[in-house]
Amino acid sequence: MSGAKSGSAALRSGLGNVRDVLPRWAWILIFLGLAIAFPYVVPDLLSGGAGDDLLDASVNTLGYVIMALGLNIVVGFAGLLDLGYVAFYAFGAFVVGWLGSGQFEDVHLDFLTSVQSSLPGFHVNFVVIVIVAAAFTGIWGVILGAPTLRLRGDYLAIVTLAFGEIVPRVFENWEFVSNGRQGITPIDRVYFPGVGELNYPIELSGIYYVGLAMVLITLFVNIRLRDSRLGRAWIAVREDEVAAAAMGVNLVRTKLWAYAVGAAFGGFAGAFLGAYRNTVNVDQFEFGFSVFILCMIIVGGMGNVAGVILGAIALSMLDRFILPQLNDIPDKIGLNFDLTAVNFGIFGFFLLVMMVLRPEGFIPSTRRRLELHSGEVDDAAADRSAEAAPGEPLYEARH
Amino acid sequence: MSPNGNGTLLEASHITKTFGGLVAVNDVSFTVPRGAIVSIIGPNGAGKTTFFNTLTGLYKPTTGQVSFDGRNITGKPPHEITHAGIARTFQNIKLFKTMTALENVQVGMQPRLKAGVVASIVHWPTQRREERMTIEKGRELLEFVGLKRPYDLSSNLPYGDQRRLEIARALASDPQLLLLDEPTAGMNPQESEQLRGLMETLRTERGISVLLIEHDMRVVMNVSDHITVLDYGEKIAEGKPEEVRTDKRVIEAYLGSQA
Numbered sequence: 001m002s003g004a005k006s007g008s009a010a011l012r013s014g015l016g017n018v019r020d021v022l023p024r025w026a027w028i029l030i031f032l033g034l035a036i037a038f039p040y041v042v043p044d045l046l047s048g049g050a051g052d053d054l055l056d057a058s059v060n061t062l063g064y065v066i067m068a069l070g071l072n073i074v075v076g077f078a079g080l081l082d083l084g085y086v087a088f089y090a091f092g093a094f095v096v097g098w099l100g101s102g103q104f105e106d107v108h109l110d111f112l113t114s115v116q117s118s119l120p121g122f123h124v125n126f127v128v129i130v131i132v133a134a135a136f137t138g139i140w141g142v143i144l145g146a147p148t149l150r151l152r153g154d155y156l157a158i159v160t161l162a163f164g165e166i167v168p169r170v171f172e173n174w175e176f177v178s179n180g181r182q183g184i185t186p187i188d189r190v191y192f193p194g195v196g197e198l199n200y201p202i203e204l205s206g207i208y209y210v211g212l213a214m215v216l217i218t219l220f221v222n223i224r225l226r227d228s229r230l231g232r233a234w235i236a237v238r239e240d241e242v243a244a245a246a247m248g249v250n251l252v253r254t255k256l257w258a259y260a261v262g263a264a265f266g267g268f269a270g271a272f273l274g275a276y277r278n279t280v281n282v283d284q285f286e287f288g289f290s291v292f293i294l295c296m297i298i299v300g301g302m303g304n305v306a307g308v309i310l311g312a313i314a315l316s317m318l319d320r321f322i323l324p325q326l327n328d329i330p331d332k333i334g335l336n337f338d339l340t341a342v343n344f345g346i347f348g349f350f351l352l353v354m355m356v357l358r359p360e361g362f363i364p365s366t367r368r369r370l371e372l373h374s375g376e377v378d379d380a381a382a383d384r385s386a387e388a389a390p391g392e393p394l395y396e397a398r399h
Numbered sequence: 400m401s402p403n404g405n406g407t408l409l410e411a412s413h414i415t416k417t418f419g420g421l422v423a424v425n426d427v428s429f430t431v432p433r434g435a436i437v438s439i440i441g442p443n444g445a446g447k448t449t450f451f452n453t454l455t456g457l458y459k460p461t462t463g464q465v466s467f468d469g470r471n472i473t474g475k476p477p478h479e480i481t482h483a484g485i486a487r488t489f490q491n492i493k494l495f496k497t498m499t500a501l502e503n504v505q506v507g508m509q510p511r512l513k514a515g516v517v518a519s520i521v522h523w524p525t526q527r528r529e530e531r532m533t534i535e536k537g538r539e540l541l542e543f544v545g546l547k548r549p550y551d552l553s554s555n556l557p558y559g560d561q562r563r564l565e566i567a568r569a570l571a572s573d574p575q576l577l578l579l580d581e582p583t584a585g586m587n588p589q590e591s592e593q594l595r596g597l598m599e600t601l602r603t604e605r606g607i608s609v610l611l612i613e614h615d616m617r618v619v620m621n622v623s624d625h626i627t628v629l630d631y632g633e634k635i636a637e638g639k640p641e642e643v644r645t646d647k648r649v650i651e652a653y654l655g656s657q658a
Contacts, residue, residue: 221520228519228526229512229533236495236506243493246455248481248510248572257516 035212039205050325055204057320061313062211063273066218068296068312069305070265073222075294076303076365077231078258079238080148081157083290084164087144088137088263090171090285092270095133097184097280098177099124114191126190130214130271137267138260145259149252152241161287168285183281190275200276207276214272218265222305225261234258288344292319295347299354301361310362318350319343408433408576408608409454409485414463416446416453423449425632426463431576431610436598438611438619440643441629442652447612448490450629451580454610455487456480468575482510486574488565490581490612494553500564501549504537507571540567544597558585566597570607577601578610583618591615595622620644628652 019027038058043051067089074082097103100113102121110116112125124132144163148156171178178184190210191197198206225231233254236244245251274280292315300311323346327339339346354361409431416424424446431437439447452458454465456477464473472480486507495503512533514526541549544563546556553564562582569577579598583591595618601607613619619626619640626643628636630652636643643649 224520224522225516228516228530229509229514230516230519232498232502232506233509235498235502239495239497240493242457242477243489243495244506245477246457246481246487246489246493247507247568248478249506250478251476261516 032216036209039208052204053324054321055208056201057317059200059204059208059211059276060273060320061316062208062215063269063276064293064296064316065215065309065312066265066269066272067293068300068308069215069218069222070262070269071293072262072297072303072305072308073225073234073265074258074262076297076308077226077234077238078255079234080255080258081153082160082259082262083157083287083294084144084160084162084167085262085266085293086285086287086289087164087167088141088266089270089273089289090167090282091137091140091263092133092267092272093274093280093284094171094178094184094270095136095267096126096129096187096271096274098122099129099132100126100188100275101184101186103177103179103184112191112193113188114197115188123188125193126188126210126271126275127192129275130268133271134264134268137270138264141259141261141263141266142256144263145256149255161290164287164290168282171285172282178280178282181282183279183283185279185281187275187278187280201278211272211276214268218268219305219309221261226305230254230257292347295351297361299351299361301364303365304361304363307361307363307365314362315347315350318346406433407431408435409465409467409610411450411454411465412463414450414453414460414465416449416458417461423632424453424460424629427627427629427632427634429627429634429637431608432624434602434606434608435624436602436609436611436622437625437627438613438623439627439629440613440616440619441635445629445652446632447629448580449632451487451578451610451612454480455485455578478510481572481574484573484575485578486569486572486576487578488562488569488580488582490584492558492561492565494561494564494568496552496554498553499550500541500546500553500556500567501534501537503553503564503568504540504571505533507568508533508536510572537567537571540570543567543570545593559587559590562586563594570601574607576608576610580612581614582611583613583615588617591618594618598622 022030039055043055045051046054067085070088071082071085074080074085099122101123102119104122105120107122108118108120110119110123111128113123115123144160144167148159151159172181189197189200190207195206198210200207233244233249236247236249237251237254241251244254277284293312296312296315297308298311299315300309301307323339323343329339330337407430411427411429414424414427414429415422427446427450429439429450439450441447449458453460453463456472456475456479459474464471466472467480467483467485470483472483472485475483495506498506512529514523514529517523518526538549541547541564544567546560546563546567553561556564562585566577566579566582583594586594598609598611599622601609611619611623623640626637626640627634628643628646628649630648635648635652636646638646
């Protein structure tokens with residue numbers, strides 16, 4: 001165990017050194033440049049259909065990144081363990097189903113779309129849809145969050161889990177809004193006036209950039225909120241509810257904002273994935289999905305925005321690209337199953353390895369690291385204060 | 400120094416708090432005059448902290464009424480009471496451990512900040528000004544209580560500094576009344592003496608009244624205008640330090656009856 005610990009400590013300082021080579025804005029530009037160049041460069045390097053598969057996986061990944069960032073607000077910042085996040089994915093996806101398809105036959109309404117107004121149903125521009133989806137889902141975040149305000153830990157997890165099950169079942173049985181088990185399909189293609197209709201699933205770079213833009217918006221809001229008055233209140237509530245309340249933090253409002261903002265991003269991403277997959281179907285909204293998003297946060301580094309993004313990319317790519325590419329390996333060595341069929345087993349194993357070797361995730365937040373390795377961080381801080389103030393007497397060691 | 404006569408700041412009348420069959424606080428009435436330093440003492444388990452918690456909204460009194468600055472605050476939630484102008488520290492230190500000293504103090508300013516969610520996202524000029532203000536004021540408060548390193552994580556501070564940080568965090572809400580729950584616990588005599596000076600400064604320079612729970616009798620006797628003694632949840636004596644010091648029931652409560 002100590003070997004693993006010192007190993008991860010070395011890795012950590014290594015990461016720190018790499019990070020200090022360039023200023024923050026330079027790193028931002030580099031990653032942004034890579035993300036923009038990605039659909040033109042990387043898929044061409046792969047042979048056969050793998051390039052298209054990679055791009056398809058990447059578009060899905062962008063949606064998952066948004067959801068992981070949203071759930072990170074609830075779980076990572078505010079410390080509210082939510083196991084029903086899939087409900088918000090469902091709300092967002094159904095909003096795009098309602099406002100961008102022929103689901104409601106008696107209505108003929110279109111707004112800034114390529115669809116002819118004579119066709120039945122609502123056909124609203126995608127930009128409007130994602131805004132409506134985020135707002136609608138955010139409100140549902142408050143509605144589902146409100147009954148849980150007095151709960152903590154395990155109890156909170158169980159209630160949110162129940163909500164995550166209830167919402168898809170309601171959609172499944174309320175055929176008027178969901179078309180039952182068949183789901184809503186087709187969904188209007190994303191359209192921008194002046195650009196035209198995006199040509200996915202044939203040409204994926206357009207929708208990739210839409211997803212990338214949505215990730216950047218999410219990231220921006222996430223970071224701004226984290227460093228604000230509200231963000232400090234979230235962390236205070238996570239650390240000690242009693243002390244936070246005594247310092248004037250309104251617990252009800254602070255928690256509800258976490259649920260609202262977290263859910264809104266779930267809906268934001270849900271609308272995107274619904275439009276991209278061209279279908280909204282209750283089979284997409286299973287409990288396993290909530291866990292999948294939660295795993296991204298845990299693996300990446302709970303509470304740390306960069307870590308969460310990395311965790312989301314890693315798990316999503318594993319699920320959507322790497323496992324399908326290696327699908328026939330068991331067959332080749334004479335075993336009669338597909339690798340994708342055991343994906344949750346592989347995730348579980350991966351998670352287990354992570355929990356043993358690096359429980360704080362790839363890129364943990366300083367706060368989280370402190371909880372899991374308090375001894376190490378204490379030493380580091382003592383070293384630092386010794387360097388910082390050579391003239392002053394050193395504090396006595398604290399045990 | 401006697402209270403300067405401009406009225407009562409906090410008035411608790413006939414406070415009773417029971418937990419099931421246990422009467423933790425029994426019919427205690429009590430006032431804090433404006434500008435005064437008032438202490439509550441009593442043996443362990445006398446109900447001092449429970450009484451504190453009913454004043455700050457962590458517990459609802461079973462019966463009785465608390466009014467502050469002329470307003471009834473009985474049973475209000477803690478954050479509203481903090482907003483009204485009462486701030487507190489905790490006997491068992493309750494800092495936000497993974498936040499820096501400065502961040503802890505910034506959280507303490509919560510009830511005085513106005514920036515909303517949208518303003519925080521777009522960095523509205525008023526929000527930016529407010530954030531800068533919190534940092535300046537936070538550093539100033541840390542300096543005031545004698546902490547020199549605002550960016551140290553609060554859990555890495557030595558014990559005495561953590562107590563001081565709790566006071567800075569409480570002061571951040573611009574309180575009229577500061578409730579200190581055993582602030583000198585774990586401090587050496589020199590640090591206790593500094594803290595006593597700090598309380599005097601709070602009163603004279605910032606006009607903040609102090610309500611103190613304390614076991615260190617040297618501090619209590621030196622700093623208090625008025626002392627209330629609790630034992631088994633009941634008020635057994637009150638008065639000026641010299642009166643309480645010689646009160647028979649107080650001596651009995653602390654040392655046991657001689658009969």
